[in-house]
Amino acid sequence: MAKFSSSDEKSGVENGGDFKVDVFSSSSELLSKLQEKGLGKPKPYPAMYSSVFGGIVLDPAMMVLPIDDHMVHRGHGVFDTAIILDGYLYELDVHLTRFLNSASKAKIVSPFPKSTLRSILIQLTSASKCRKGTLRYWLSAGPGDFLLSPAGCPTSAFYAVVIEENFSQCKEGVQVVTSKIPMKSPLFATMKNVNYLPNVLAKMEAEEKGAFASIWVDEKGYVAEGPNVNVAFITRENDLILPFFDTILSGCTALRLLQLAPKLVEQGRLKSVRIGNLTMEEAKGAKEMMYVGSTLPILPIIMWDEKPIGDGEVGELTMALSDLLWEDMVAGPETQRFPVPFL
Ligand SMILES: Cc1ncc(COP(=O)(O)O)c(C=O)c1O
Numbered sequence: 001m002a003k004f005s006s007s008d009e010k011s012g013v014e015n016g017g018d019f020k021v022d023v024f025s026s027s028s029e030l031l032s033k034l035q036e037k038g039l040g041k042p043k044p045y046p047a048m049y050s051s052v053f054g055g056i057v058l059d060p061a062m063m064v065l066p067i068d069d070h071m072v073h074r075g076h077g078v079f080d081t082a083i084i085l086d087g088y089l090y091e092l093d094v095h096l097t098r099f100l101n102s103a104s105k106a107k108i109v110s111p112f113p114k115s116t117l118r119s120i121l122i123q124l125t126s127a128s129k130c131r132k133g134t135l136r137y138w139l140s141a142g143p144g145d146f147l148l149s150p151a152g153c154p155t156s157a158f159y160a161v162v163i164e165e166n167f168s169q170c171k172e173g174v175q176v177v178t179s180k181i182p183m184k185s186p187l188f189a190t191m192k193n194v195n196y197l198p199n200v201l202a203k204m205e206a207e208e209k210g211a212f213a214s215i216w217v218d219e220k221g222y223v224a225e226g227p228n229v230n231v232a233f234i235t236r237e238n239d240l241i242l243p244f245f246d247t248i249l250s251g252c253t254a255l256r257l258l259q260l261a262p263k264l265v266e267q268g269r270l271k272s273v274r275i276g277n278l279t280m281e282e283a284k285g286a287k288e289m290m291y292v293g294s295t296l297p298i299l300p301i302i303m304w305d306e307k308p309i310g311d312g313e314v315g316e317l318t319m320a321l322s323d324l325l326w327e328d329m330v331a332g333p334e335t336q337r338f339p340v341p342f343l
Contacts, residue, residue: 034061044164047128049120051111051158052143056127069157070150071140077194078102079138081294082121083329084162087131087343090294090329091336092118094252098192103139105191110139111156118338121160125340128162134295136161138194167295169326173302173314174212174291176226178280181205183216183224186247199227213291215304218247223283229293230254231301233278233286234317238271240264241278242292253325254292256336260324269320288315290322297329298322 024030038061048063049056057063071077080099083090096114103110110117117137125135137160144153179202183189206214206227215231216224223243225231230251232242240261242254264270283289287310291299298321300314328336 031061035059037061044133045161046130046164047124047162049124049137049158049160051155056124058127063161065159066143068146069140069143070153071138071157071194073146074141074148075193075195076106076108076150077138077140078106078108078192079136079194080192081137082135083167083294084125084130084133084135084340084343085329085337087340088337089122089125089135089340090332091252091256092121092338094255095294096121098250098252099137099139102191102193105187106193108139108141108156111142111158117158120158122338122340124160125162126342129343130162130164131343132167133165134163136163165295169322170296170299171314171319173300175210175303175306176291176301177206177209177211177214178305179205179214179216179227181214181216183218183247189224189248190246190250192249196228202227211303212299216248217280220277221279222277223280224248225251226291226293229291229296229299231283232257232290232292232298232321233283234270234288234315236285236287238269238287238317240270240273240317240321242275244275244277251292251294253294253297256328257292257298257321257325260328261321263324264317264320269317284309286310288318290315290318297325 043060045060045063047056047058052066065072078099080095082092082095096118100110100114121135121137140157141150142153142155142157181198181202184198188195202214206212213226215226218224223231225248230242232240234240242258258273261270261273265273284304284307289301289309291301298318300318302309302312302314
């Protein structure tokens, strides 16, 4: 896609009359052009599945969606992810359960039962030969027409893609800011639908201020979540507190953290583990603070609105929680990790 820039202005491209649009009269001609473009900067997408194709494609030039898909032009779709680590898919079933719950809230009936979705995702990951990365997948009302009602979209669609990514445990702390972008209402925040414009703007507003990401605070003044992550706090009394999930996305990583963190209570390092409401003032007074999400799994937060959290250093308990989750990802029980054949 061409982007307009000031250098274009100098070179005269702004003169619409001089702009020549290519017309591709055959799909093979377009495919050659796309493949040629892809050679310059190869994309780290080794495989994609599309129910519209009815199979897996390995050529990134072919990883496309129909423009009349209701998800593309009306945002009528839901999505989820899973981490691929050392030949395993971490927490695939938990993510699939949330995925189908989101679909049901968005009134999208999956074209396949859960067991088939799982099987497609495992075969896709296997075909991708990717051992470290993310698996992203979408359920859409499907292609049909361009109207508001999905009545003209006869079959829902399932798409998935594998992305090679080299992530590792986060050891450096980041800065965050309070978001001024309005939070989504609970119906839309609790379902992982593709309308992430508020989330994108919340991330951009933080980046514009030199911060990593932002924090949403709800209308009652309670801390909610980040743009694609949950948040957690360690109080000065060593309680681990995560905000309630009734108005935000219930993060798979946050839920796993709540299951694993009691180990630190047994060791006497944490006093308690619970979910609860925290006002912004209480949260800013915490000893430690962190983002919690699939690809992190924990990211220490050391400054909020330019003020240090605790002593402004990466917290010791934050890193102990990060170790618990990381160990679970790399060597946890197979109830948490799905082995992918041939990986
Ligand atoms: C808005 C939002 N909150 C929280 C999360 C964290 O969820 P998870 O731990 O499942 O990645 C995500 C990411 O999916 C998200 O998009």
